[in-house]
Amino acid sequence: MQFDCAGAGQRSIALHGGQSWRDTPALLGPILETFAHTRRIHTRLALLETAAMLPLTTAEEHTRQSLRAALTPADETPQAVAALATGPLPAEVDAFLRSLAHHIPAKGAKS
Template sequence: MTDLPDLTSDCSQCAALCCVGLTLDKGDLFSFDKPAGTPCPNLDGHLCSCHDQLDEIGNHGCVLYDCAGAGQRVTQLRFNGESWRDDPTLLPAMIRDFERLKPLHERMKQLTEAETLALTEALETERQRLLRKCARLWADTPTLASDYEQFLSDLAHHARA
């Protein structure tokens, strides 16, 4: 499907939205607690100051995390490359859009990766239908289509079925 966005994360094109927007809970995956909306203490500008040591310092969750390109979509296409670092008033809107767009990017990535599975004809037809709907929603994300929340709910239902 050619009208899908690049679903590969590119941190160099993002404003560290995962490092600010996500909640971190101290435990097996993270070495400290961090509430959503608070920049990670390891941030240096928009990059991780200890990225090459994440496993060693107990932050394996950061190594595992992948926004499927949602962070750079928000930063580059929704905010024209602007950052909350330069204008802190942008942070709430950037985090809101990241939280809304991330599940859509994750679903598109899952549906794209499912192409490698031996699906029945009916499941493959459904996979393609869902991927087309994701692509339409993605194209509408300057405004985040009104049926977006319902669509995510429908996708969750299909995942359980």
């Protein structure tokens, strides 16, 4: 089994000024906390990218792009990432993704 953090590890390190917990052990806790939040965001970003392969309507594509932009603000800090990951946006993304189910044929359905 292989684990892929989808870039969340690198992003977490970058949010802490590029410092490594290996060089500064006191950063382990804060970096791990940032990683947990960043991983939550990156999971949704990956799902939004996968959704781009669906035959989305113009409105759905606009929503997808808006949610993606909201998950990747320019002014990121560990605190901002924590607020983003624990705020209402992940639930909004989840609801949007569920709303796309009509694009996926039911199992056993003939195309």
